[in-house]
Amino acid sequence: MPAQVRSRLALAIAVALACPGVRAAMAESVAAPPTAAVPAEAPGTPQAVQQLGAIDVVATRLDQARNQLSPSTGSSSYTFGPQAISQLPLGASTPVNQILLQAPGVVQDSYGDVHVRGDHGNLQYRINGVLIPESISGFGQTLDPRMIESMRLLTGALPAQYGLRTAGVVDVTTKAGEKLGNGGSVGLTTGSHATLDPTLSDWGRAGRWSWFATGSFSRNDLGIENPTPARDAIHDRSNQIHGFGMLSYVLNDEARVSLMAGLAGNRFQIPDNPGQPPVFVLAGAPPGFDSTRLDERQRELTRFAVLSLQGKLGASSYQVALGQRYSRVDFQPDNIGDLIFNGVASTVGRSNRASTLQADFAIPLGDTHTLRYGAYASDEHAAQDNTSLVFPVDAYGVQTSDVPLSITDNNRLQARTLSFYLQDEWTPGERLAINYGLRYDHIGGYLDASQLSPRLGAVYNLSDAWTLHAGYARYFTPPSTELIAATDIALFQGTSNAVPTSANTSVRAARSNDYDVGVQWQVNPALTLGLDTYYTQSRNLLDEGQFGTALIFSDFNYRYGRNHGIEFSVTYAAGPWSAYFNLTGNTAKGKQVASGQYNFDAAELTYIAQNWIYLDHAQRLSSSGGLSFRLEDGTRIGADYLYGTGLHAGFANTLNLPAYFQLNLNISHRFGRGPLGPVKTRFTVLNALDRSYVLRDGTGIGVGAPQYAARRGYYLTVEKDF
Numbered sequence: 001m002p003a004q005v006r007s008r009l010a011l012a013i014a015v016a017l018a019c020p021g022v023r024a025a026m027a028e029s030v031a032a033p034p035t036a037a038v039p040a041e042a043p044g045t046p047q048a049v050q051q052l053g054a055i056d057v058v059a060t061r062l063d064q065a066r067n068q069l070s071p072s073t074g075s076s077s078y079t080f081g082p083q084a085i086s087q088l089p090l091g092a093s094t095p096v097n098q099i100l101l102q103a104p105g106v107v108q109d110s111y112g113d114v115h116v117r118g119d120h121g122n123l124q125y126r127i128n129g130v131l132i133p134e135s136i137s138g139f140g141q142t143l144d145p146r147m148i149e150s151m152r153l154l155t156g157a158l159p160a161q162y163g164l165r166t167a168g169v170v171d172v173t174t175k176a177g178e179k180l181g182n183g184g185s186v187g188l189t190t191g192s193h194a195t196l197d198p199t200l201s202d203w204g205r206a207g208r209w210s211w212f213a214t215g216s217f218s219r220n221d222l223g224i225e226n227p228t229p230a231r232d233a234i235h236d237r238s239n240q241i242h243g244f245g246m247l248s249y250v251l252n253d254e255a256r257v258s259l260m261a262g263l264a265g266n267r268f269q270i271p272d273n274p275g276q277p278p279v280f281v282l283a284g285a286p287p288g289f290d291s292t293r294l295d296e297r298q299r300e301l302t303r304f305a306v307l308s309l310q311g312k313l314g315a316s317s318y319q320v321a322l323g324q325r326y327s328r329v330d331f332q333p334d335n336i337g338d339l340i341f342n343g344v345a346s347t348v349g350r351s352n353r354a355s356t357l358q359a360d361f362a363i364p365l366g367d368t369h370t371l372r373y374g375a376y377a378s379d380e381h382a383a384q385d386n387t388s389l390v391f392p393v394d395a396y397g398v399q400t401s402d403v404p405l406s407i408t409d410n411n412r413l414q415a416r417t418l419s420f421y422l423q424d425e426w427t428p429g430e431r432l433a434i435n436y437g438l439r440y441d442h443i444g445g446y447l448d449a450s451q452l453s454p455r456l457g458a459v460y461n462l463s464d465a466w467t468l469h470a471g472y473a474r475y476f477t478p479p480s481t482e483l484i485a486a487t488d489i490a491l492f493q494g495t496s497n498a499v500p501t502s503a504n505t506s507v508r509a510a511r512s513n514d515y516d517v518g519v520q521w522q523v524n525p526a527l528t529l530g531l532d533t534y535y536t537q538s539r540n541l542l543d544e545g546q547f548g549t550a551l552i553f554s555d556f557n558y559r560y561g562r563n564h565g566i567e568f569s570v571t572y573a574a575g576p577w578s579a580y581f582n583l584t585g586n587t588a589k590g591k592q593v594a595s596g597q598y599n600f601d602a603a604e605l606t607y608i609a610q611n612w613i614y615l616d617h618a619q620r621l622s623s624s625g626g627l628s629f630r631l632e633d634g635t636r637i638g639a640d641y642l643y644g645t646g647l648h649a650g651f652a653n654t655l656n657l658p659a660y661f662q663l664n665l666n667i668s669h670r671f672g673r674g675p676l677g678p679v680k681t682r683f684t685v686l687n688a689l690d691r692s693y694v695l696r697d698g699t700g701i702g703v704g705a706p707q708y709a710a711r712r713g714y715y716l717t718v719e720k721d722f
Contacts, residue, residue, distance in 0.1 A: 073425060073435035074457015074471030076156040076518055076532050078103040078569075082149060087578065087628040087638050089664040089684045093189055093197065093717060096143050096151075100170065101642060102624050103153045104532070104567040104582040108642065109617055110225050110695045110707035117155055117534060118563040118588030118618040119167035120544045121553075122477060126171045127260065127306075129319060133354040133378060134165065135264075135302040135327035136482045136552065142264045142302045144242035146201060146214045149175045156516030156534055157471025160421040160437030160455040161360065161374060166475045166514075174246060174260075177203040177210035184722050191684075191715030193222040193232070199719075208250040215243040223266075225707035227273040229692040234292050236271040240264070255311030263303045270296035273705055280343045280391055280496065283402040285336050294337040302327045317362040325354045327482060329552055339389055339404055343496030349385040350552060352482035354378050370425040372437075375418075380445075380481045382413040390495040399496065407491050415445040415481040423455065431461040443478045449509045451476035470517045477510040477542055479555040489598050499598035501605065507555045507595040512538040518567075526574035536563040541590050543615060545702015547599040553702075556599065558590030558608075563618075576630040581623075588618035599702070607652045614648040616700040620656075621645045635669040649700040660693035662686075662709065682717040686710065 080099055088094040088102070097114045100106050107115045116123060125132050125143070135142050154162070154169040162169050182204035189197040201214040223238020241263070248258040276291035306323035328351040338345035360374035389404040423437025435457045442450035457471030484507055489499050518532030541561025544553040565586035572579045589612040593605055600608070607613075626640030641664070646657030668682040690712035698706040 073159060073433055073459055074156070074455075074469055074516070075154050075158050076469075076516060076567075078153045078155075080151045080153075083578075084580075085145075085148065085151075086668075087626065087636065089638070089640060089666040089686060090189070090715070091666075091668065091682055091717065092146050092148075093187075093199070094145055096145055096148075096170070099145070099148075099151060100153060102580070102582070102626065102640065104530075104569050104624075105155065105565065105584045105586065105622070106153070106624075107586075107617070107619055107622050107644060107647075108695070109647065113617075115617045116153070116168035117536075117565060118586045118615065120542070120615065120617045121480075122165050122167035122542065124162065124165035124169045126169060128172070128174055128258075129360070130260075130306050130308060130321045130323065131356065131358055131376065132304055132306070132323070133325045133356060133380070134480060134482075135325070136300070136329045136350050136352060143172070143262065144214055144216060144244045144264075146199060146216065147172075147174050147212070147244040147262075149173045149179075156518070156532070157455065157457050157473040157514050159372075159435050159457060160423040160439040160453070161372060163376075163419055163421070163439050163441055163453070163476065164417070164478065166473070166477060174244075175203065175212050175214075176246065176248070177205045177212050178248070180212070181205070185719055186722065187717060187719035189715055189717040192713035193220045193710070195220040195713075195715060210248045211246065213243075213245040215241075217241050222710055223268045224271055225695060225709065227271055227698075227706045227708070229694070229708050231711045233271040234274065235269045235295065237269045238267065240266040251311075254313070255309065258308050258310070259306075260308075261303070261305045264300070266300040268298045268300075270294070270298060276341050278340045280340055280399055281402045282336060282339045282404070285340060289337060289340050291337065291341060294334045294341075296334050296338070297332045299330045299332075300328070315364050319358075319360050321356075321358045323356045323358075325356070327352050331552065335389060339391070343399075344388055344390050345404075346386060346388040346497075348552060350383070350482060352380060352382040354380045354481075365424075368427050371422075372425070373420075373422045375420050377419070378415075378417045380413075380415045380417075382415070382481050382484070384409075384411040384413070386410065388492075388497055390492065390497045392494060393496050393498070397496075397498070405495065407495070407497075409491055413446045413481060413484060415443060415447070415478075417478070418442045418444075432458065433460075434458045439476075441476045441478075443509065446481065446484060447478065447506070447509065449476075449478065451509075451511060465522045467520045467522075468518070469520075471515075473514045473516075475510075475512045475514055477512070479507045479509065479542060484555055500601040501598050504598045505557075505595045507542075508540045508557050510538055510540045510542045510557070510561075512536050512541075512561070526572055528571045530567075530569040532567045532569075534563075534565055534567075536561070538562065540594055543590065543617075543702070545599065545616075546704040547596075547702055554596065554599075556596030556702075557594040559592035559594040560612075561588075561590045562612075563588040577628070579625070579627045581625040583621070583623045585621055586618055587620070588615040589613060590615055604652050604701075611652070614653045616648045616653045616703060619644050619647050633669075635667065638666050638668075640664050646694075647696065647700070649697050649703070651699075653700050655699070657694055657697060660691065660709065661689075662691060662693075663688045676720055678721065680717075680719045680721075682719075684715040684717070686713045686715070688712060 097112045100114050101108055105117045150173045152171040180203045184202035187199045197218040199216040203212040218240040220238055222233055222236055226233035243263040246260045250256050272292045272294045274292045304325040306321050308321035310319040331348040333345040335345040356378045358376045363371045365371050386409045388407050391404055392400050394400050419441045421439040426434045437455050439453045453474040453476055455473045459469045461467050489504055492498050514536045516534045521529045538561030541558040544555055547554055567584045570581040591612045592609045623643040628638035630636045642662045645659045649655045649657050664686050665688045666684040671679045693709050696703050696707045
């Protein structure tokens with residue numbers, strides 16, 4: 001490789017590989033490294049593209065192969081292209097969860113969580129078609145948004161190639177050097193809550209090599225939602241590092257090998273809730289200990305690496321990817337404060353390492369059939385380390401000593417997943433496409449379960465303006481290995497951390513039937529309307545809750561679940577104007593707790609056994625929308641909003657939190673002259689109306705402390721290409 005190319009590559013991957021954690025991830029992934037396929041669409045062109053002749057032709061062929069491997073027949077799809085992302089309040093710096101909130105059926109929650117179509121989590125993330133196992137639940141964002149060229153959210157009755165996590169598929173297409181040419185950018189976002197977010201990106205290509213790398217460091221004083229409606233939280237400093245790098249080499253006219261790696265390292269202070277009354281007495285504790293002096297902290301780490309081979313063999317397309325993901329969360333309590341206020345101080349550590357193999361193939365069969373098949377395998381090793389300080393109590397729960405006891409409850413879990421799928425896309429006529437197939441999933445290790453799942457979807461063009469789609473999918477959803485709480489509840493009997501009941505059925509895989517019907521009307525080239533309805537029946541419906549002081553979720557089941565809703569969407573783009581509007585109605589319910597019963601008190605268990613209850617993470621109505629206008633000088637002015645009727649709370653989720661509305665504003669402009677040359681700027685106002693609204697009030701099933709949305713904030717972004 002020429003020296004010039006080596007120097008460019010060193011700069012390109014420096015951001016993603018500079019940290020010891022990333023180097024370790026790469027070393028651990030020699031047998032199973034990382035990568036991504038080529039983007040399906042060409043990104044915008046911030047730099048002049050250097051012409052490389054035959055390499056461009058190969059890239060185009062491989063892009064077409066990628067499209068052949070990713071059908072969405074019969075399902076619902078919502079796409080965020082480069083322009084749609086750039087028009088969001090924070091532009092390319094908008095976190096992934098905030099981007100998703102602008103799609104129909106997506107509801108916001110605390111800790112950065114989002115819920116799609118009334119499901120808790122159950123999202124599948126793919127980067128250029130490669131499945132990346134989910135990280136341990138928390139409030140840190142794993143993916144650096146600056147890597148995203150475009151993103152699709154697939155929901156509804158998914159084709160057979162999508163399984164395991166099925167509430168939605170977040171399919172990310174990354175930026176790539178062979179599309180962008182040679183260059184890079186440096187930027188800085190600063191503003192309210194002591195926010196400081198410098199970023200650096202580099203991309204390029206030389207001969208058969210291409211690369212893209214980006215990294216950022218973010219610091220602010222509002223890392224987690226404030227437990228009070230005040231403007232500033234107490235003890236809420238956050239430091240976050242994100243990096244992503246991709247290196248690609250074209251082997252020949254029909255094949256490409258790619259290496260991809262990512263890192264997210266986040267440190268959070270847990271915000272304090274003032275005015276909490278002491279409940280327990282601790283020997284040697286300072287008198288009058290105030291809850292504003294609590295010093296709880298949480299640290300998160302996720303790194304992944306994937307090595308993939310993508311290409312064509314004659315008319316057939318293929319992609320084979322070998323990867324590994326490591327995720328860890330550590331919660332450090334305030335031993336004195338947690339014992340005084342909660343009666344338990346738990347040092348919690350969870351880690352999960354997943355090694356994966358994915359293979360996808362597509363073969364045209366004549367002019368009307370495309371056969372797709374593939375396999376996915378993963379091997380996961382999870383570790384749970386828990387050491388708790390607790391007080392001894394009598395049979396009535398009354399503290400009998402002010403000297404705490406130490407209890408250790410460590411567990412190791414292993415899970416193996418093996419999946420196969422076979423599907424055919426049949427186009428019997430110009431207006432009709434039918435996708436039918438079968439998927440088989442098996443999980444072993446901590447759980448042993450399997451299912452053969454039929455899938456059927458169809459798209460029919462009633463006319464040039466009207467399109468109808470419908471689908472049915474049988475789903476099999478195993479619990480997330482990293483979220484399974486294998487607690488020995490007997491260890492804590494007779495202590496201040498005793499559970500309400502001794503029942504403890506093991507968590508199970510969920511099984512469901514999903515039906516989806518929708519219609520789209522393209523009124524004219526600028527205006528498109530969409531209407532989609534769905535209905536889901538579930539057995540052993542999976543849900544998640546925060547049971548304990550650590551901000552880590554655990555899986556549990558409802559014996560029965562049902563979920564239905566309707567989504568309406570409008571998109572408009574003409575001249576300098578663009579706009580969108582989404583409105584969703586949803587009802588999601590569960591009945592009879594079927595696992596993890598020890599987390600519920602007896603009265604709540606009895607009520608849920610006899611009544612259908614609302615799921616805490618769903619809300620009756622949600623809406624999002626945005627408007628953007630481009631002035632003659634290139635300045636763009638935009639606004640977007642979020643509305644929701646509030647999540648459920650209280651005993652067995654029988655109450656409803658107040659409705660909320662948040663308005664965000666932004667203005668962006670590219671200055672063409674100055675000492676630095678062209679510079680892009682953006683000024684953003686989040687929660688412009690300064691609405692103080694509650695996301696969680698501390699009640700409901702599996703809900704910890706209260707969380708309020710951030711108050712009004714002002715942010716300035718400056719970015720320079722080089």
